[in-house]
Amino acid sequence: MLHSIDFMITQNNLVFKLISPKETYPVRHAILRAGKPLSSCKFDGDDLKTTLHIGAYQNGNLVGVATLLEAKNSAILDVNAYQLRGMAIHQDQQGKGLGKKIINYAETILQEKHVLLLWMNARESAIPFYTNCGYTKSGRIFDIEKVGPHVVMFKKLK
Numbered sequence: 571m572l573h574s575i576d577f578m579i580t581q582n583n584l585v586f587k588l589i590s591p592k593e594t595y596p597v598r599h600a601i602l603r604a605g606k607p608l609s610s611c612k613f614d615g616d617d618l619k620t621t622l623h624i625g626a627y628q629n630g631n632l633v634g635v636a637t638l639l640e641a642k643n644s645a646i647l648d649v650n651a652y653q654l655r656g657m658a659i660h661q662d663q664q665g666k667g668l669g670k671k672i673i674n675y676a677e678t679i680l681q682e683k684h685v686l687l688l689w690m691n692a693r694e695s696a697i698p699f700y701t702n703c704g705y706t707k708s709g710r711i712f713d714i715e716k717v718g719p720h721v722v723m724f725k726k727l728k
């Protein structure tokens with residue numbers, strides 16, 4: 571396995587790297603904003619210098635994306651923290667371990683930056699995935715308009 575902060579190659583022609591905000595749109599649109607205008611794929615904070623966008627490529631094709639936004643969550647822990655946003659794996663590639671590998675890559679990058687906490691507003695349907703990746707629920711389920719029920723989940727990074 572070859573790894574630097576902005577590039578990682580694993581087995582099976584799978585490459586993880588940092589990409590631009592717009593490069594995330596094909597997967598964001600298909601998986602997270604299906605049927606909505608492409609403009610709905612732009613998230614607040616996408617263009618900040620501190621925001622990181624991860625792309626997973628299988629044989630050169632974009633199969634998964636995730637975004638890391640610098641954002642404290644003092645309700646959990648008042649430390650240097652990032653929020654995971656826009657986590658999505660292409661439909662026909664789900665359930666093959668790719669999501670977990672993206673999370674591992676994200677955690678590695680953040681640990682190298684001395685970030686102490688990663689948290690997310692997890693869709694209810696994705697709670698078992700994040701639990702499997704070592705994340706803990708915090709607080710009650712709440713509704714995000716037009717998207718559905720979510721819960722805050724987090725992991726302390728060492």
Ligand SMILES: CC(C)(COP(=O)(O)OP(=O)(O)OC[C@H]1O[C@@H](n2cnc3c(N)ncnc32)[C@H](O)[C@@H]1OP(=O)(O)O)[C@@H](O)C(=O)NCCC(=O)NCCS
Nearest residue numbers: 657658659664665666667668669670692693696698699702
């Ligand atoms: C949620 C999502 C990112 C997970 O990625 P994925 O590549 O499908 O998940 P993985 O194959 O890496 O799963 C990792 C582990 O979590 C488990 N897992 C994943 N989803 C699960 C579920 N719904 N129930 C139980 N376990 C689950 C897997 O079995 C696997 O376990 P293992 O490591 O013991 O084999 C992906 O399915 C997706 O894009 N879903 C639609 C969009 C979405 O919900 N995004 C999250 C928004 S908060």
